Amino acid sequence: MNSQAVEKRRETLASMCDERARMLQDQFNVSMNHLQALAILVSTFHHSKDPPAIDQITFASYAERTAFERPLTSGVAYAVKVLHHEREQFEKQQGWTIKKMYSSKKSQARNDGAAPEIPETSPVAEEYAPVIFAQDAYKHVISLDMLSGNEDRENILRARESGTGVLTAPFRLLKSNRLGVILTYAVYKSELPSNATPTERIRAAIGYLGGIFDIEALVDKLLHQLACKQSIMVNVYDTTNGKISMYGSNENNNGMYHISALNFGDPVRKHEMHCRFTQKP
Ligand code: WA2
Incomplete structure (x- = not known):
């Protein structure tokens, strides 16, 4: 191939990759805005009303009916935040105990067809973050203490002291x-001034x-909506610390490629999209 043809091919790859990165980022941003609106809805109708106007059934049905607004x-x-001195009353009121996300027994990913384990009651801690509402597909996390898993814990602590939307690294x-x-x-108690301190x-x-x-699943669906999906191979990485794959199969490391920037709105996390043609010219 002459250098002009190579240059043309490089430009085509760059514009296809940028288009995909922009689409993904836009859909991410739309989803993020609707999550923030949902946090305000919970604050308004669950916490600021007595008795609360939201229970699991209303939450699940509202979340399901507005799922189209959060495409990714x-x-x-x-x-909810539960301090230790509130635990007993909280558990009595819910009719269940606060549980650990992961069993202390050494049994990693269970793909062996064994019966799922029954979550264990959470040990004493200063505070807890048990799930009280969930969309039906994630009902299994109700009653689990989200401070008991590393990724979830880190996210909750960072979210509440920053007041912004925060993102985990990809995990199972x-x-x-x-x-x-x-x-x-x-979600905060009362209207906080925008300049509130972390404390x-x-x-x-x-x-x-x-x-x-x-x-x-969702990036795949998104890319399928574009023409010539087959001709281009897309990988998405979290590049905050090293390179964790978020989407795509093993990248072959030869030939022409293009890297498009991705911004998912959390300044602590860095992401990249890598694109390659699947066929030689
Ligand atoms: N939800 C569903 N499945 C999970 C999970 C999770 N966290 N963590 C691990 N598997 C209530 O950020 C607060 C949900 C955490 C929110």
């Missing part, structure tokens, strides 16, 4: 064992709304 999420869940979700990322927004935010936090992004 496969579900949402809401956890409970039960489905699928690769996902979670976006969390904190004020931590104290005023009352709950945590999380959107579950099923990146594998």
Whole structure:
């Protein structure tokens, strides 16, 4: 191929990759805005009304009916802040005990067809973040303490002291064992001034709304909507610390490729899209 043809091919790849990255980023951003609106809805109709106007059935049905507004999420869940001295009363009122996300027994991913384990009651801690509402596909996380898993814990702590939407690195979700990322927004007691300090935010936090992004399935669906999907291979990485794959099969490391920037709105996390042609010219 002459250099002019190579240059043309390079430009085509760059524009296809940029288009895909832009689409993914836009859909991510739309989903993120609707999660923030859902956090405000919970604050308004659950916490600021006595008795609360939201229960699991209303939450699940509202979340399901508005799922089209969050195109990259496969579900949402809401956890509340419970301090240790409130635990007994909270558990009595819910009719269940706060549980651990992961069993202390050494049994990693269970793909062996064995019966799923019954979650264990959470040990004493200063505070807990049990899920009280979830979209039906994630009902299994209700009553689990989200501070008992590393990724979820880190997200909750960062969300409540920053007041912004924060994102986990890609990790394997409970039960489905699928690769996902979670976006969390904190819900606060009263109208906080926008210049509140982290300490004020931590104290005023009352709950945590999380959107579950099923990146594998949803990026695939998104890319299928574009023409010539077959001719281009797309990989998405979290490049915050090293390179964690979020989407795509093993990248072959030869030939022409293009890297498009991705911004998912959390300044702590970095992402990239890599594209290659699947066929030689
Ligand atoms: N939701 C569903 N499956 C999970 C999971 C999770 N977290 N973590 C691991 N597997 C209530 O950010 C607050 C949901 C966490 C929100």
